Amino acid sequence: MWAHNPRQLEELIGQEDSIRYIFFLHWNWLVPEDIWKNHESVCFHMTDVPYGRGGSPLQNLIVRGHKDTKLTALRMVREMDAGPVYVKRDLSLKGTAAEIYQRAGELSFEIIQWIVGNQPEPEPQSGEPVVFKRRKPEQSILPGTGSLEGLYDHIRMLDAPTYPLAFIEYGEFVIEFSDARVEGQELNASVKIRKKQNQGQS
Structure with a gap:
């Protein structure tokens, strides 16, 4: 099932008795605490966290000269992009932003299948966080x-x-x-x- 906005998400959660995972791809809204606390909520971030937490990761990476990165699947927590990590996969930063987002989307679906099939336990992030600012x-x-x-x-x-x-x-x-x-x-x-x-x- 798919939800494209917060209202649809609330409706779908209300209709389901048991939910194992909720995956958030290109989600632009704040997820209510009662959702990520009560359901295992997985989001995707285009950096090798804790490096690159925060906004506009693709642009901030390219500005800093990076040619490739990691697509990270992590569990949602209160602090942005600070949750434990399920898996990281290599992602090339070649091409236009649209092409990179397309590759990231395809890789996200591969990761979703892997998580559902293996049900890994996410591991805490290690290292000093580097936080990106959202571009204006x-x-x-x-x-x-x-x-x-x-x-x-x-x-x-x-x-x-x-x-x-x-x-x-x-x-x-x-x-x-x-x-x-x-x-x-x-x-x-x-x-x-x-x-x-x-x-x-x-």
């Missing part, structure tokens, strides 16, 4: 200095429906970039131009 829309502005590779990374890490695309402002217009590729000494990308008042970046 204005951080999507294309930097004015740096390398072509850096510009490429900036564009591709935002190239997904869930984030503001990399952009610059030019007079009354906003110019957005996607589908970036480095070819020799050039960076090519698709460009979309629109009026500022429609940008929704504030």
